[in-house]
Amino acid sequence: MTRPSVPAFAARPVLAVAMLVGVVLTALSGRYGYHRDELYFMVAGRHLNWGYVDQPPLTPFIARVSTTVFGDTVVGLRVLSTLSTIATIVVIALLAREFGSDRRGQLLAAICAALSGFVLGVGHMVSTATYDLLAWMLIGLFAVKLLRTLDGRWWLALGLTAGIAIENKYLVVLPIAALFVSLLIVGPRSVLRSWWLLVGVAVAGVVALPNVAWQFQHGWPQLTVASGISEDDGTENRIMFVPLQILQLSPFLVPLWVAGFLRLWRRLTWARSVALAYPVLCVVVLVAGGKSYYALPLLLVLVAAGCEPALGWISRHRVQAIVGLVLTAVTSAVFTLPVLPASAVDLVIPVNKEQGEQIGWPGFVETVATAWERIPAADRANATLFASNYGEAGAIERYGAAHGLPTVYATHMSYYDWRRPPDSNTGPVLLIEIVRAPQREQHFRDCTQVGTVKSPVSNDEDGTALMLCSGPTEPWSTLWPKIRQFY
Template identity: 80%
Template sequence: MNRPPATATQTPDATTRQRVHPFAVRPVVAVAVLVGVVLTALSGRYGYHRDELYFMVAGQHLSWGYIDQPPLTPLIARISTTIFGDTVMGLRVLSTLSCVATIIVVALLAREFGSARRGQVLAAICAAVSGFVLGVGHMVSTATYDLLAWMLIALFAVKLLRTRDGRWWLALGLTAGIALENKYLVVLPVAALLVALLIVGPRSVLRSWWLLAGVAVAGLVALPNVVWQFQHGWPQLTVAGGISEDDGTENRIMFIPLQILQLSPFLVPIWVAGFLRLWRKLQWARSIALAYPVLCVAVLLAGGKSYYALPLLLVLVAAGAEPTLRWVDKHRIQAVIAVALTALTSAVFTLPVLPASAADLVIPVNKEQGEQIGWPAFTESVAIAWGQIPPAERSTATIFTGNYGEAGALRRYGPSHGLPTAYSGHMSFADWERPPDTNTGPVLLVEIQRTPVFEANFRDCKQVGTVDAIVSNDEDGTALVLCDAPAEPWSVLWPKLRQFY
């Protein structure tokens, strides 16, 4: 649809704000579905990620909240495995569909910024080949559904600014409320947008009863988890504080490099062009551009992880698709090569395309690859150590792990090796179950690193085995330590064994 020429009373900026081109449904959906097919084909190639093992156990203990997260992702894990099968592929079906939807929403954002068919398709392609989108789409994680929520919030915010229709606050509030049931990080982009609106406007969209209605909707949807956190002493604040304390300095140092690497270095010119376009030409959307640096400052101050700000880069990519087309028209061959290289590097570093034995090549850049490899072998090592306990003593013996990934793996694979229920004091595992006080026999500790202070809770500990992982992941070198008995009854010992991070 051709845009009418600007008049004295209708500037190009105003025209863009009032009208959009038709949505390029077929090519955009084709790009998104192609990614879905690739993700499905590769979804079972390695195995479960440690977080997925945790989510599956959490899904069997449905609640309005958990120590380290709201309830949505465990619920989705439960639904996906129930409908599509209790397998790696079955678990990841809804994650794949979320990725497909994210790509479509990025194209819709490009449309809101004035892109016609070709610009929308380019935006979809850029999202489809970006490392971050492929990485979170491949696995089940809170970031997977968080990304889709952020894209929808951005879409509704852009529609609000373009049309000045305050009713979009309701859609934004509803999406934010649902996102808060998945991860609290969603408050960051919303807060960044509000700060940007106060700085560069248009402030008129803030003077609306629809804004208050949107806030009310968000609060109402998020209320069950907020109540749960209140009733349990706000444990997620403790978890967040521990993560910031442990990793804050490293996160700040690596923030800018990872912003470039995790999305893709090849997409940098596009999101830079998008920022400049929003700031200089689409002045009604200036606050969208400013929201990104505001968000980056907030994440840096909090010591948060670099990916916390990545979704807003995809919004800038959507804005940059239209001006990038002019370069593509002049450099078609270079553009095809750039897309191919982006897709190749993103796939190698985020998807299980390499043999598991070669994953060490990419783990230094993306450690999540290694966290999907070796859990059955890990369980076999634990089973060998368990076999050193005399059969007569096993009925009162206990397996205690240092983290939720280990506990989740042993819950998943342990029964086939004759292992009993594995316990852990890590995150919500501490709330679900603890060993009975009648377990007065040997304790097999699974420790990534031997810790004398921790082992002091048990009697006469000695290392009886080591986990030799296939790749250099967190479990490589894990110590298997056999102790004679707990130093105190488990009911007394349990509060001392709780770990929040």
Template identity: 80%
Template sequence: MTRPSATAFAGRPVMTVALIVGAVLTALSGRYGYHRDELYFMVAGRHLSWGYVDQPPLTPFIARVSTAVFGDTVMGLRVLSTLSTVATIVVVALIAREFGSERRGQILAAVCAAVSGFVLGVGHLVSTATYDLLAWMLIGLFAVKLLRTGDGRWWLALGLTAGIALENKYLVVLPIGALLISLLIIGPRGVLRSWWLVVGVAVAGLIALPNVLWQFQHDWPQLTVANGISEDDGAENRIMFVPLQLLQLSPFLVPIWVAGFLRIWRQLPWARSVALAYPVLCVVVLVTGGKSYYALPLLLVLVAAGCEPALRWVDRHRTQGVVGLVLTAATSAVFTLPVLPASAADFVIPVNKEQGEQIGWPAFTASVASAWRQIPSPERATLLTGNYGEAGALVRYGPAHGLPTPYSPHMSFWDWSRPPDTNTGPVLLVEIERNPGFESHFRDCNQVGTVDSIVSNDEDGTALVVCSGPAEPWSTVWPKVRQFY
């Protein structure tokens, strides 16, 4: 089977594209505010551990490092995410190079990654998906190198990357599993008959072991979280899977990744398992009810493969090609980056709700503080929030309003602290919507306020409810109110 040699890398123009994106992300990083998940990661970073209820430790650790080095601000928090996105764009171009793309093809691959909605969206925020995307691209690069060269030593690079990625998010097993299944189906199976594969698996397992042990010692809470998410959202995820595969990367890039799949299948038989890995992964995600973005990174690998044939079309239709890329960049920016005024974000929230989750946390905290001041005897009172985003916001902004440290039964907040039994006084409940089952653990609950957000996000309409006290001692109530999702 003939395998091409790698072409020269177009380093300077590719880095120029990546750095332009880095500059844009930096300029916009502080425009709205923290995302609810970022507020959670910042608190988790103060409770460093080998694991958390809902995730491995890497992203909270990165959040702590970024704020310590670059400043405890929204912009400081996001510096390492921006650098990760810059690296992701470069790796996509390197993947195109492995598929035999010349200079222009590599540049186009970098541009396509740079203007895609998914890359910009996760690059703007600190999220597990941000660093997961870079890991997936590196795995794609090393997998293509393995198949192109037949050199089993690339299994070691795959194992090292997978091990680090497993300390960020368990989803990294999906592309590797899909690739292994594809290799078993269509080959080349020779790369599986290598001791380097065993070494790679051992390295990945060794790096991931601390978090695996933490999960084992805590009865695998992340499986509980995953099962709950699948039960709650599985049907919707399956219905929306195909439309979101077309929309989230960008509709304008669909012809390119389709061309990439066809190019690999027809012209690069040594890499067919890479192409087959995408539909295999889609089947797995659909069966398990996972989120649509779980499969999106492999589309970037197909985009990288499709840039060479796309150039032939662009050469014949240059104006249309330029217009298409400009429209891709514009629509991706509007729907994933904070380019609109915060008051106009309702325009994009129906498509990308994450925009709304960055708006209004200081005002939210002010509303909670107003309700707290209505409590006559706050010395033994308790501030209890329904989810980790609200708790994180009150940790960040509450001290300026004289608020006490909040408690929350949600995710790892439940583990970090619970109210002492001496807190027998009133309880201020912060609830996205009133929940009689939740309120049954408290006495005489009455709503005293509502959070009014300037946009239609999850916090808009949040109920502020004061109860006269817990129905039982907090040590008894706490296990009963725990929330895993």
């Protein structure tokens, strides 16, 4: 059977679109500030290891490389994230090419990716999802190449990409599993009989082995974290799954991914398994109570497939198409990029809370420093500054020295492993509580609220209580395991 060929790659216009996005992301990257996760990644990057309680090592490593090479600033931290987003847009255009799109279709795919709220949102910051998205797009590209050519050697590229991606986030196993199930259902099953599949699996295993070994040695803490997140947020995630699938990518792109699904199912039957992989993945995520963005990358694959049939409609309705693209650009920018004044961010937080998590950290640390000064100078040598989560601890590490704050401690995620107060710290404890927690306060004596964090926006830290306690009820070495936080 003759397999379909592909058109020439529209390199110049696609790269122009991707580079324009890079310029925009760079221009805006320092406008608000660090996200709480970024503060954590930077600290994790200073404690490099093959694994952490809540994640594999790649994103903290990238954070360290980026700040070392490009500067220890918000802008410097985000350079490699921007480059990853540029690459993601190019790969999405290459996917459109694999589906038979000519120059115009590839350019449309690049534009749609560039205007997608999800792509811009994860590209603006450093997150595991940033590099996970690029990995998913590459896996999609190699999978489509495998199906189009029936050349089993693409399993090697798939395996290598999957292995590297596992060193960033375990979610990458989901699209591969969904594709595998889809291949069993609708074929072509011949690609599963290639010995290159075994080679690809072996390569993925070898590359992922260091982190898997670390998790095994430490009792699989990441599974504990994942189960806790699912238990806490699973119901809400299921309720919001469909609305967020539409909103986070962009409502204006819905016709394209629907057209892409139908095109793969009805016309490009050699890629029918790619279309089926999306609903299969959605079912898995819904059952597990996972977050809606777990399935969004496969929607981008469907968008790439839908660009070619969309060209005919666009040529007949140019004004409507232009208006739609402009509205997509405006809504995506407002909800995912730091284009609004900080005072107006409360308007978008209900849709994208990550906007608010980038605002207010210097003021938070200043408020903590004011509370710390309530401790008599003579008692500060054996006093303890104790944060309730990694964002708070990371912010204090970043900004605390300028306010004379001491080393901060926390039991949240991998902070638990990095350091513990010495047992000689029997004096006052400044306890930072994002929500008052009597079950935690019971481990400290005579706790009194001495301050409240007033954030400029309605983010998680707004209203955080600062509790000054006279000391721990038992030595820190005994207390530490009792107050560990996995989520």
